Amino acid sequence: MVTRRDVGKIGIAAGLAGSAGMMPRAAFAADGASAAVEAAKQFSGQTITIVWEAGLQSLDPLNFSGPKWKELTGIDVKVVEVPVAEMFTKIMQDFRSGAGAYDALNVIPSWMPDLANAGALEELDSYVDKYGYRDELMKIAPTYRDNQMKVNGKIFGLPDDGDVFVMYYRTDVLNDPALQAAYKEKHGADMPVPPTNWKDFDQVAALISEMNKDKLYGAAFFRESGYGNFMFQERFRNEGGKFFDADTMKATINSEAGVKVLTDWVAENKFAPPGVEQWGFVENLAAFLQGQTAMTISWPPYGRWAASYGTDQEVMSWVPKSTIAGKVGYAMTPGGHPQLAAGFCLSVSSASKNKEAAYLFIQWLNSEATSLERVKLPYALRDPFRDSHFTDPGYAALWPEAKDYLKALQDGANNGLLDLSLLQTDKYEEVLRQSVSKLWAGEDPKAILDTAAAEWDAITDKIGTDKQKAVYADWASKSGAYPKM
Amino acid sequence: MPAIAVHPDRNFKYWLLTPAIFLLLLVGLFPLIYSLIVSFMRIDMMDTDTSFAGLYNYANLFKDSRLWWSLAHTLLITAIALPIELLLGLAMAYLFLEKMPGRQIFIALLVLPTIISPIVAGATWRLLFDNKYGPINQILGWFAGERVNALWTINPTLVYPAIIFCEIWQWTPFMFLILLAALSNVDKSQTEAAEIDGARFWRSFRYIVLPAIWPVMAIAILIRGLDLFRIFDIIWALTQGGPGTKTETISIYAYVQGFKQFETSYTAAIAFLVIAILTIVCTWAIRRMGLAK
Numbered sequence: 001m002v003t004r005r006d007v008g009k010i011g012i013a014a015g016l017a018g019s020a021g022m023m024p025r026a027a028f029a030a031d032g033a034s035a036a037v038e039a040a041k042q043f044s045g046q047t048i049t050i051v052w053e054a055g056l057q058s059l060d061p062l063n064f065s066g067p068k069w070k071e072l073t074g075i076d077v078k079v080v081e082v083p084v085a086e087m088f089t090k091i092m093q094d095f096r097s098g099a100g101a102y103d104a105l106n107v108i109p110s111w112m113p114d115l116a117n118a119g120a121l122e123e124l125d126s127y128v129d130k131y132g133y134r135d136e137l138m139k140i141a142p143t144y145r146d147n148q149m150k151v152n153g154k155i156f157g158l159p160d161d162g163d164v165f166v167m168y169y170r171t172d173v174l175n176d177p178a179l180q181a182a183y184k185e186k187h188g189a190d191m192p193v194p195p196t197n198w199k200d201f202d203q204v205a206a207l208i209s210e211m212n213k214d215k216l217y218g219a220a221f222f223r224e225s226g227y228g229n230f231m232f233q234e235r236f237r238n239e240g241g242k243f244f245d246a247d248t249m250k251a252t253i254n255s256e257a258g259v260k261v262l263t264d265w266v267a268e269n270k271f272a273p274p275g276v277e278q279w280g281f282v283e284n285l286a287a288f289l290q291g292q293t294a295m296t297i298s299w300p301p302y303g304r305w306a307a308s309y310g311t312d313q314e315v316m317s318w319v320p321k322s323t324i325a326g327k328v329g330y331a332m333t334p335g336g337h338p339q340l341a342a343g344f345c346l347s348v349s350s351a352s353k354n355k356e357a358a359y360l361f362i363q364w365l366n367s368e369a370t371s372l373e374r375v376k377l378p379y380a381l382r383d384p385f386r387d388s389h390f391t392d393p394g395y396a397a398l399w400p401e402a403k404d405y406l407k408a409l410q411d412g413a414n415n416g417l418l419d420l421s422l423l424q425t426d427k428y429e430e431v432l433r434q435s436v437s438k439l440w441a442g443e444d445p446k447a448i449l450d451t452a453a454a455e456w457d458a459i460t461d462k463i464g465t466d467k468q469k470a471v472y473a474d475w476a477s478k479s480g481a482y483p484k485m
Numbered sequence: 486m487p488a489i490a491v492h493p494d495r496n497f498k499y500w501l502l503t504p505a506i507f508l509l510l511l512v513g514l515f516p517l518i519y520s521l522i523v524s525f526m527r528i529d530m531m532d533t534d535t536s537f538a539g540l541y542n543y544a545n546l547f548k549d550s551r552l553w554w555s556l557a558h559t560l561l562i563t564a565i566a567l568p569i570e571l572l573l574g575l576a577m578a579y580l581f582l583e584k585m586p587g588r589q590i591f592i593a594l595l596v597l598p599t600i601i602s603p604i605v606a607g608a609t610w611r612l613l614f615d616n617k618y619g620p621i622n623q624i625l626g627w628f629a630g631e632r633v634n635a636l637w638t639i640n641p642t643l644v645y646p647a648i649i650f651c652e653i654w655q656w657t658p659f660m661f662l663i664l665l666a667a668l669s670n671v672d673k674s675q676t677e678a679a680e681i682d683g684a685r686f687w688r689s690f691r692y693i694v695l696p697a698i699w700p701v702m703a704i705a706i707l708i709r710g711l712d713l714f715r716i717f718d719i720i721w722a723l724t725q726g727g728p729g730t731k732t733e734t735i736s737i738y739a740y741v742q743g744f745k746q747f748e749t750s751y752t753a754a755i756a757f758l759v760i761a762i763l764t765i766v767c768t769w770a771i772r773r774m775g776l777a778k
Contacts, residue, residue: 089744092530114530225727274634275616283617424530427746434729441641441728463531 032136032367036360037072039131043357044074050104050361051091053344053381054081057106059315060380064373065365072364075357084108084342085226088115088426091349095120100351103358107157107347109148110421110429113471115347116151117423122348124155127359136368143413144385147478148345157345158366162375162385164412165234165297165338168306169194171329173208173216173294183207194295194331198235201295201334202268208294209271218271219295220287224280228436229429230341230419231297235261237417237482238335244456246476249469251456253432254449262435262445277440289322297333299341300383300409307399310378326400330408332415337483340416344382384409418480422471423463431455524754530747542754551730552755555738556762561645562734563713566652570709571702573653574660578668581661596662598655607722610651614638614723638724644732651719656712660705667701668694703774707767714763735759 030038052058058081066077080102082090088111094101095118107115115121128134137158138145144159173179174193183191187203195201205218222231236243241257244250252258269276273287287293289306296302305311308325332338346362348355364370368388375384376395384390390410396403422428435452439445460468475481524542527534546552581592598606613619614637625633637647671694679689695702717736720726726733726741733741739759743752770776 089747092747096533118531273617274632275636277636277639278616286617424746430741430745434727437639437727438729440636440639441731443729 031369032131032133033364033369035131035133036364036367040069040073040075040357040360040364043354043360046354046357047076047078048103048354048358048361049078049080049101050106050358051080051082051087051102052106053087054083056315056379057381060374060377060382064377064380065370069361069364073360075361077361091115091120092118095349095351098351100349100353102349103352103354104362105347105349106160106344108342108419109157109159109345110342110419110425112148112156112345112347113151113421113423113475114425116154116156120350121156122350122352122355122359124158124348124359127348127356127363128155131360131363133363133367137366139368139388140386141390141410141413143340143416143480144343147418147480148340148343152474157347158362159343159385160346160362160366160371160382161342161344162383162389162409162413163299163343164340164383164409164416165230165333166300166303166408166412167194167295167297167331167333167338168288168302169295169329169331170291170324170327172327174204174329179208179211182211194329195334196331196336198238198264198334202264202271205268205295206271216291217273217287217293219268220272220276220279220284220293221268221297222280222284223265223269223272223277223436223440225433225436225440227280229432230339232261232432232436233420234333234337234339234341234417235264235335238333238337242482243420244460244472246469246473249460249465249472251453251460253456254446254453258449259445262439262448265439266445286320289320289324291323297338299381300405301381303328303330303405303408304378304399307401307405309399309402313379315379328401330401330405332408332411335483337415337417338412340413340418340480342419385413415483416480417483418475418478421475423468424459427459428456431459520753520756523750524757526750528749529751538750542751543758545751546754546758551733552735552738552758554730555733555735558732559714559716559734559736562649562652562716563710565645566649566656566713567706567710569649569653570657570660571706573657574664574705577657577661578664581665582668592662592665596658599658599662601655603655603718604722606651606655607719610647610654610719611638611723614647639728641728641731644724644728648720648723648732651723652713652716655719656709660709663701663705664698667698671697699774700776703776707770707774707776710770711763711767714766715759 050061052061058079061077061079066079069075069077080090087106087108091102091105091107092115095115105121107121112121116123128137137149140149140159141162144162148159149155149157174191180191180193183189183204186207191204192200195204201219208216208218222228236253236258239257239260241255241261242252245252273279273292279287281298284293284296284298285302285305288296288298288302305316305319306322306324306328308322310316311319311322346366348358348362352358365374368386371382371386372389372392372395374380375382375389376398384395384406389395390406390413392406396406399405419425420428431452435448438448525537525539527536527538527541577595581588601609613621616622616634616636621637622633622635625635635643637643675693676689679693684692715736716734717740720732720734721737721740724732726737730738735755739752739755742748742755
């Protein structure tokens, strides 16, 4: 409970000491960060534990936000680093066991229905109102705010990461007059820079590979199955595909759109670097930064690292030195609807024994002021997710093309497609991951997708068709579920 | 002297053993019984239905083709890797039976793979097999005279050789070490006598050496057989069961069901299926190998 003395310190008398219903909204003239700090001081001396993705992501709470929160409030932050692949499992195990080992959580939005329905996440509406955060929360970019925050109309997470796929292309290569002339001669039309649909993309990429013979490849992609799942979801919907028949809940991923995507992927590998089927985040990054590929699609950090922003830090020494700084253009992925792949929300564990302190920490992290600092951390992987991040002059000045970069992120956010999010989403995604893997093993695209559709149907049957239908209808009604064709 | 001091309580020894027995039951038997109970429930990610579900999960085992394929993959790996490890281990043991310069150092070096954690070994081999950064394709390219793009962890025709190669690399030294110890204890006078009597290597091995080392060899086969049946780490690090589910073993399948998909009760049923199979195979093998004598 916040004391009157604390309230007096920030000049918002009478507000914080009462319950949510008793508090006048106007009392929170202070921003979300200050309000959280002042309210959290009553928990000084306590420790909160937060689950965070292992590796670079964790440097944010370890090096920046954790120590700063301790300095401001006296609350220690213990960071439990967990690889993404194990995060869901660890959160569920903690909840199921009732151990309450975690107070605050990083949650991938597509997991939220499962975690919320299982009861693992604390509903946050009352906290948001109690600490006057609703107005500031609403300033998160609409795609993330409207699609990644709630389950059944209740808030279970604060969207905290603007993950979106961006198309990166070499401006020096694509603007080369010789390439453009060759394109015109071959295809009888001006070369689109950058390409905006897959047909153009493939033609441009194939020509670059053909003209540069093993020295420069037209494009490379994530082809490793874990990433391929996201790539498939995006491209399938850009081709007009729907995951399910909304009336029967029968899977429709084996439609023409699905088969076209997989067939095109196999064809595209011919102009991509050899062995691209194995490529994940690092292989694709290395090839692009070293100037071996002219176009690629990935998450926002590629753009920062290609511009050499932050890569001089010791913790970033694993990132290959960029040879293409100043030569990179940013655009939406072909089709115009990039995947809002993964992303993170901040949540509070329902099993936590420090829920109030945990909530205040995530409110502070997520606030306008703190989040702006966090998305600019050169070593962290949080990407801009608030309207104010996209228009921040400080961010736009970080490297010469940063303004264009921010615009591409904002365009992506406005037109982005949500990850499929259902009950037991991972089971459906697992089938997609295996499908991608089977494709690289040489199986027929149609046969792969027929099997995948049958497996999806079996999963839906087991969960309960009506139950899943309702969740799918809720997801499909969101603005980012399918492109507006 | 009072009688009590001369004849202490005969049950005292049991009292001393009680804590150890209790601990063993707690960590060994309790989880087993609890898992058995869970296998008759319907606990999964969404439901914690602890009511008795009869043979629901066991019936589902028979309908689950992925489970039987994973069992087939496990048996395939075991059937290929085990004999190769045994033969290579035996051959190496014979080689190092004789005294030679640097013998101890070579033995120590040969045993190194065995002491590496399988998950680390798998991750290392994944890097070695990598098409972009791995040296294996580069070396093959030197011989081929052109760049080799063999996708060892993706191509269905290469993935099993890759897995079996890693497995053999890591565990042949285990066979070697055990068989070297066994061979060292064979009475040399018998083999020398056979040699003088004109017995060739094979006859000498078949009728003198093999019977002498068989008890130890049988134990080594049994241990490695069981290890191979529950193989997980090395394959998980190399392929995660892929491409598709082509290299998914029974342990990987159980892990995916239990810890990624939270099919808790069904996974317990899988575990008991594995226990049943292993119990039957082990009992048969122990009798067949004469280890119970």
